[in-house]
Amino acid sequence: MTTQNLLVELFVEELPPKALQKLGDAFATVLGDQLKALGLATAASVVTPFASPRRLAAHVTAVADKAADKAVQQKLMPVTVGLDKDGNATPALLKKLQALGADVSNPAAAVAALKRAQDGKAEALFYDSVVPGATLQAGLQKALDEAIAKLPIPKVMSYQLETDCELPGWTSVNFVRPAHGLVALHGSTVVPVKALGLTAGNSTIGHRFEAAVSPVVLADADSYAATLQRDGAVIASFAERKAEIARQLAAAAAKVGNGARPIEDEALLDEVTALVERPNVVICQFEEQFLGVPQECLILTMKANQKYFPLLDAAGKLTNKFLVVSNISPEDTSFVTGGNERVVRPRLADAKFFFDQDRKKTLASRVEGLGKVVYHNKLGTQGERVERVRAIAKAIAQQLGDAQLVADADQAALLAKTDLVTDMVGEFPELQGIMGGYYALNDGLGETVANAIEDHYKPRFAGDALPRNSVGVVVALADKLETLVGMFGIGNLPTGDRDPFALRRHALGVIRMLVEKELPLDVSLLVAVAARPFMSHFLNATLGPTDSMTSETAQNYLSSLNSHFGAEKLDGTELLSFIYDRLAGSLREQGYSAQEVDAVLALRPQRLALVEKQLAAVRAFASLPEAAALAAANKRVGNILKKAEVEGPVDAHVNPELLQEKAEHDLYTALQRFVPEANAQFDAGDYTASLQTLAVLRAPVDAFFDDVMVNAEQLDVRMNRLGLLKMLHNAMNRVADLSRLAV
Numbered sequence: 001m002t003t004q005n006l007l008v009e010l011f012v013e014e015l016p017p018k019a020l021q022k023l024g025d026a027f028a029t030v031l032g033d034q035l036k037a038l039g040l041a042t043a044a045s046v047v048t049p050f051a052s053p054r055r056l057a058a059h060v061t062a063v064a065d066k067a068a069d070k071a072v073q074q075k076l077m078p079v080t081v082g083l084d085k086d087g088n089a090t091p092a093l094l095k096k097l098q099a100l101g102a103d104v105s106n107p108a109a110a111v112a113a114l115k116r117a118q119d120g121k122a123e124a125l126f127y128d129s130v131v132p133g134a135t136l137q138a139g140l141q142k143a144l145d146e147a148i149a150k151l152p153i154p155k156v157m158s159y160q161l162e163t164d165c166e167l168p169g170w171t172s173v174n175f176v177r178p179a180h181g182l183v184a185l186h187g188s189t190v191v192p193v194k195a196l197g198l199t200a201g202n203s204t205i206g207h208r209f210e211a212a213v214s215p216v217v218l219a220d221a222d223s224y225a226a227t228l229q230r231d232g233a234v235i236a237s238f239a240e241r242k243a244e245i246a247r248q249l250a251a252a253a254a255k256v257g258n259g260a261r262p263i264e265d266e267a268l269l270d271e272v273t274a275l276v277e278r279p280n281v282v283i284c285q286f287e288e289q290f291l292g293v294p295q296e297c298l299i300l301t302m303k304a305n306q307k308y309f310p311l312l313d314a315a316g317k318l319t320n321k322f323l324v325v326s327n328i329s330p331e332d333t334s335f336v337t338g339g340n341e342r343v344v345r346p347r348l349a350d351a352k353f354f355f356d357q358d359r360k361k362t363l364a365s366r367v368e369g370l371g372k373v374v375y376h377n378k379l380g381t382q383g384e385r386v387e388r389v390r391a392i393a394k395a396i397a398q399q400l401g402d403a404q405l406v407a408d409a410d411q412a413a414l415l416a417k418t419d420l421v422t423d424m425v426g427e428f429p430e431l432q433g434i435m436g437g438y439y440a441l442n443d444g445l446g447e448t449v450a451n452a453i454e455d456h457y458k459p460r461f462a463g464d465a466l467p468r469n470s471v472g473v474v475v476a477l478a479d480k481l482e483t484l485v486g487m488f489g490i491g492n493l494p495t496g497d498r499d500p501f502a503l504r505r506h507a508l509g510v511i512r513m514l515v516e517k518e519l520p521l522d523v524s525l526l527v528a529v530a531a532r533p534f535m536s537h538f539l540n541a542t543l544g545p546t547d548s549m550t551s552e553t554a555q556n557y558l559s560s561l562n563s564h565f566g567a568e569k570l571d572g573t574e575l576l577s578f579i580y581d582r583l584a585g586s587l588r589e590q591g592y593s594a595q596e597v598d599a600v601l602a603l604r605p606q607r608l609a610l611v612e613k614q615l616a617a618v619r620a621f622a623s624l625p626e627a628a629a630l631a632a633a634n635k636r637v638g639n640i641l642k643k644a645e646v647e648g649p650v651d652a653h654v655n656p657e658l659l660q661e662k663a664e665h666d667l668y669t670a671l672q673r674f675v676p677e678a679n680a681q682f683d684a685g686d687y688t689a690s691l692q693t694l695a696v697l698r699a700p701v702d703a704f705f706d707d708v709m710v711n712a713e714q715l716d717v718r719m720n721r722l723g724l725l726k727m728l729h730n731a732m733n734r735v736a737d738l739s740r741l742a743v
């Protein structure tokens with residue numbers, strides 16, 4: 001058995017650029033995993049993926065020409081079935097052995113070769129055999145078929161391929177793009193596998209225009225990348241091609257000077273890498289008059305439509321120069337430069353036209369047009385949605401600030417969606433919010449409202465900046481809460497990977513603003529406030545003041561909406577649970593343990609800005625020597641109270657005259673002494689000190705459970721002891737549910 005390196009390449013027509021890297025990695029990974037599973041490659045074998053616009057390939061080191069034989073033991077049947085009373089083989093056993101390829105010409109010898117072993121309660125017969133290891137051709141054929149079958153293909157094509165056999169004809173092939181070549185080299189030897197109607201050889205096709213020879217003949221597996229680059233003018237490795245493009249972009253920007261730098265966009269770089277096989281970056285420019293258009297519009301049209309890299313100056317402002325990654329490298333690049341400049345000019349002219357036309361109408365004059373734009377068939381138009389967002393924003397602003405904040409938030413909420421009916425956003429939906437900010441400044445509304453309009457979609461993604469001012473935060477909260485309440489109200493909950501309305505992102509956005517802006521707002525109050533406009537509009541409900549609303553109010557509102565919209569399976573608790581689940585996931589990602597997060601969030605804290613302080617206090621408490629015993633005792637107390645409260649509520653009240661045992665006197669005295677101090681520390685926001693103060697209760701708590709029978713026969717004594725435990729439970733669980741820390 002000899003080992004050599006293996007190279008497999010599938011040559012196809014241009015692959016989908018946004019899926020290319022994933023296709024290349026999947027092809028190489030599955031191929032390598034299958035070869036390892038068959039014993040043709042080892043765990044130490046290195047798999048290297050290659051992916052270019054017209055090829056998927058994989059290089060695997062140390063691949064054997066044949067896998068090692070494998071000893072296999074197979075259970076046949078119980079002894080009572082396989083052998084008769086004299087120990088001779090039954091017809092059933094002989095038939096089974098024959099099917100396995102064993103020699104049954106001498107039944108006695110065949111039986112003697114079998115092994116007997118206990119299998120559960122019965123004794124069974126086992127057959128030992130040696131399975132020949134797979135040959136490279138058979139194993140690679142299986143691995144290749146599996147690699148092709150498991151490609152994450154966005155959409156399959158069906159095409160006709162002429163058959164190469166005695167009876168000419170056509171056969172249908174299904175693949176992401178038509179395949180035209182297959183290479184399989186083990187060292188320098190061709191492995192004659194087949195796929196997609198093709199038989200493997202040792203030659204491939206290079207660059208469509210610049211290959212030195214065609215076809216490109218590969219001497220062996222290890223020379224693949226070098227030969228393809230030398231003779232075929234193709235950089236086969238996706239990673240190397242990407243690095244080369246990045247290098248050329250930086251060099252071209254340096255050549256322009258004045259601190260110019262290409263815009264940073266990893267997705268664009270990946271897509272361009274998937275569009276070229278031999279990158280060549282050239283510098284182009286457009287007329288400076290177009291710089292009067294907001295740079296976001298110009299950047300988007302160059303990136304999205306043309307796959308260009310705009311150049312920014314040292315201050316981050318757009319220049320009139322841009323970089324093009326060409327797939328050809330002519331001596332005279334003027335045709336490439338001129339062609340791309342001619343192509344981009346009409347695009348920029350369109351953007352300028354849209355910008356000029358949009359500024360002829362104020363945002364306020366567009367509000368009425370939102371009434372003609374459907375938001376959701378159950379939730380009405382964008383105009384109706386704007387009124388809900390306004391009501392929510394005003395209520396939040398009243399909680400946070402003065403009359404000026406309320407007025408600014410109301411105006412920003414009224415105008416925030418008006419850019420949806422502008423020409424620019426109609427052409428480039430990605431610019432919604434951004435264009436609203438520019439048009440607000442054009443209308444003379446001032447930076448406060450303009451920034452709020454631009455920022456009200458933020459944060460759009462993980463790590464995105466939050467709104468810049470308080471007005472923006474209020475409107476962003478209102479917008480996201482309106483979406484969450486509306487979608488949960490009609491029963492549109494995210495499921496698995498499906499989240500078409502980005503509700504997870506909206507919930508995380510609400511959490512980030514509450515936490516990072518340290519807003520003194522209760523999350524249940526916010527949900528209830530957000531539900532009020534829906535209740536008023538759809539249920540014609542008369543609602544009380546916002547100050548009296550609780551988590552139960554929020555749940556009742558959502559439950560009523562669920563019933564109104566036919567989502568009776570929901571009970572109104574889902575949205576708050578959804579928000580806390582997103583918060584829990586975020587905290588675990590920050591390094592807090594599941595136990596710590598569970599302990600704090602079990603209490604459903606209302607001020608999310610304080611959660612991290614509570615977590616820090618729990619972590620400090622858990623490190624104390626008394627923590628484990630108090631957590632276990634707290635769990636025990638919780639269980640006792642839960643059982644007792646089945647018969648009725650237990651009051652946290654103690655009559656000192658009914659205390660009989662020394663241990664309960666001591667615990668009551670300790671509570672009277674230390675709980676006020678701990679409560680004062682809690683109210684001051686010093687959660688760590690509060691829990692550490694309560695740690696001294698370990699000794700009296702342990703003594704209480706050692707010496708006191710809680711369920712005394714005398715009712716008043718029993719209720720008094722339960723009241724004492726209720727006092728303890730309430731005191732210990734203000735920061736977190738400490739029972740969740742019990743192992």
